[in-house]
Amino acid sequence: xxxxxxxxxxxxxxxxxxxxxxxxxxxxxxxxxxxxxxxxxxxxxxxxxxxxxxxxxxxxxxxxxxxxxxxxxxxxxxxxxxxxxxxxxxxxxxxxxxxxxxxxxxxxxxx
Amino acid sequence: xxxxxxxxxxxxxxxxxxxxxxxxxxxxxxxxxxxxxxxxxxxxxxxxxxxxxxxxxxxxxxxxxxxxxxxxxxxxxxxxxxxxxxxxxxxxxxxxxxxxxxxxxxxxxxxxxxxx
Numbered sequence: 001x002x003x004x005x006x007x008x009x010x011x012x013x014x015x016x017x018x019x020x021x022x023x024x025x026x027x028x029x030x031x032x033x034x035x036x037x038x039x040x041x042x043x044x045x046x047x048x049x050x051x052x053x054x055x056x057x058x059x060x061x062x063x064x065x066x067x068x069x070x071x072x073x074x075x076x077x078x079x080x081x082x083x084x085x086x087x088x089x090x091x092x093x094x095x096x097x098x099x100x101x102x103x104x105x106x107x108x109x110x111x
Numbered sequence: 112x113x114x115x116x117x118x119x120x121x122x123x124x125x126x127x128x129x130x131x132x133x134x135x136x137x138x139x140x141x142x143x144x145x146x147x148x149x150x151x152x153x154x155x156x157x158x159x160x161x162x163x164x165x166x167x168x169x170x171x172x173x174x175x176x177x178x179x180x181x182x183x184x185x186x187x188x189x190x191x192x193x194x195x196x197x198x199x200x201x202x203x204x205x206x207x208x209x210x211x212x213x214x215x216x217x218x219x220x221x222x223x224x225x226x227x
Contacts, residue, residue: 043202043218044154087154098144098167099216103153 023088115219136205
């Protein structure tokens with residue numbers, strides 16, 4: 001089993017719709033979880049950290065399920081500008097470590 | 112405020128040549144990471160440094176790869192000799208881990224390497 005797995009998509013979603021992605025991780029010792037956004041031919045940029053209690057930032061909501069070892073990202077009222085690849089990332093030691101990334105989920109928002 | 116700076120942005124070289132990639136982290140950051148991204152394997156951690164000291168190089172694919180951080184503001188990733196399968200985008204990232212609090216990794220724009 002790969003360390004971090006994501007559905008590569010693409011997810012084709014109409015503008016204004018709600019879309020959700022999941023990401024599973026294999027290392028139960030993982031401490032910190034993140035969603036990154038990567039635009040075509042650009043570097044990854046942090047979208048949001050994922051906390052145990054779940055967290056929301058505007059139209060974006062992230063959830064963590066430690067028992068099932070997955071994290072999720074929900075995007076509400078999707079915009080054309082949300083089109084990108086979304087990478088989930090995990091690290092083991094709560095920060096003092098490099099990140100293990102999934103391969104990303106490609107999202108296309110259609111007008 | 113300058114972000115992570117990488118050079119060159121693009122590199123095309125021939126198999127067997129030495130390639131040196133450069134990174135300047137964000138000033139004051141104490142962690143520096145080198146990642147490689149390919150379509151097949153995604154984004155992979157190669158090596159990371161804390162206060163200029165290499166901590167984990169288990170992701171470095173082979174002895175052809177080496178990385179150094181001679182001071183807090185500069186790091187290099189060297190491939191010698193280069194092979195076509197090394198073609199990828201190489202990202203450098205830095206982070207400040209202050210007081211044990213996890214903080215964001217900031218990525219540089221990457222170096223797109225093509226080995227012919």
